[in-house]
Amino acid sequence: MSTGTRQAPPPLLARLLPEDVVCRECTHDPEGVVLHPDEEALIARSVEARRREFTTGRYCAHRALEDLGRPAAAVLPDVKGSPRWPAAVVGSITHCAGYRAAAVALSARVRSVGIDATPGEPLPEGVLEAVALPVEQRRVRAHLERWPEVRWDRVLFSAKESVYKTWYPLRRGPLGFEEADVTFHRSADPASGGFTARILPPVRGLGFPQELTGRWLAHDGLVLTAIALRPGD
Incomplete structure (x- = not known):
C-alpha cells in the first residue's frame, strides 16, 4: 500500500488550456491569505463577499x-x-460562487489568455437577449432543445466573457457583446467542446485576430470557458 501524499487533481481549467498555461483554482476561500499591501488597499472598505472573491x-x-x-x-x-x-x-482571473481561478503564461509563448467561470444555471430573464446576437439566441434555443443537459445560455455568456478578457489586453479597448458571434462545437464528451468567436466587424490592418477559438466545460454545477491565443494566431 502506498504511503505517499495524495496529489490534488489538476485544475478544471487545465482541461481547457495548453500545458504552457499555468492554472490555479480554489473551490473555497482559504483562511489566512496575506495580500500585497497595494492589493489590500484596494479592498480595505469592501463588503465581505467582495473581499473573499x-x-x-x-x-x-x-x-x-x-x-x-x-x-x-x-x-x-x-x-x-x-x-x-x-x-x-x-x-486572467475569474470568480463566481464556489469557484475562483487564475491562469498565467509567458508572453513569448501565449499572446493573451481569457478565462471565465459561472454557475451552470439558467440565465436570469432578459440577460440572453442583452448579451447575444439574434442568430446566437436562435442557436442557443436550438441547442437547449436538442441537448438540454447543458446550459447553453450560460456557456454563451461565459464564452463572451472569455473573449472579452482575451481581446482587451490586445487592444486596450472594450469589445461589446454584440461584437463577437460565437458558435459552439461539441466533443465526444457531451459536457465539453470548443467554440469560435468571429469578431464583428472585422478589425482590418491592425494585427488583431479575426477569430478567437476556445474550449468550454460543464462540470459539477459550473460552466467554464477558456481561450489561449498564440503569438502567431
Missing part, C-alpha cells in the same frame, strides 16, 4: 505566478479593472 482570486494568481517561476507580485487592476501582470506575463 478578490483575495482568493489574487491568491490563485500569486500561486500561478510562482508555478510559472515568477515572483508573486501584486496584481493590480487597470482603469477598466483588468489585471496588470508582471512584465512578459499574460493572464
Whole structure:
C-alpha cells in the first residue's frame, strides 16, 4: 500500500488550456491569505463577499505566478479593472460562487489568455437577449432543445466573457457583446467542446485576430470557458 501524499487533481481549467498555461483554482476561500499591501488597499472598505472573491482570486494568481517561476507580485487592476501582470506575463482571473481561478503564461509563448467561470444555471430573464446576437439566441434555443443537459445560455455568456478578457489586453479597448458571434462545437464528451468567436466587424490592418477559438466545460454545477491565443494566431 502506498504511503505517499495524495496529489490534488489538476485544475478544471487545465482541461481547457495548453500545458504552457499555468492554472490555479480554489473551490473555497482559504483562511489566512496575506495580500500585497497595494492589493489590500484596494479592498480595505469592501463588503465581505467582495473581499473573499478578490483575495482568493489574487491568491490563485500569486500561486500561478510562482508555478510559472515568477515572483508573486501584486496584481493590480487597470482603469477598466483588468489585471496588470508582471512584465512578459499574460493572464486572467475569474470568480463566481464556489469557484475562483487564475491562469498565467509567458508572453513569448501565449499572446493573451481569457478565462471565465459561472454557475451552470439558467440565465436570469432578459440577460440572453442583452448579451447575444439574434442568430446566437436562435442557436442557443436550438441547442437547449436538442441537448438540454447543458446550459447553453450560460456557456454563451461565459464564452463572451472569455473573449472579452482575451481581446482587451490586445487592444486596450472594450469589445461589446454584440461584437463577437460565437458558435459552439461539441466533443465526444457531451459536457465539453470548443467554440469560435468571429469578431464583428472585422478589425482590418491592425494585427488583431479575426477569430478567437476556445474550449468550454460543464462540470459539477459550473460552466467554464477558456481561450489561449498564440503569438502567431
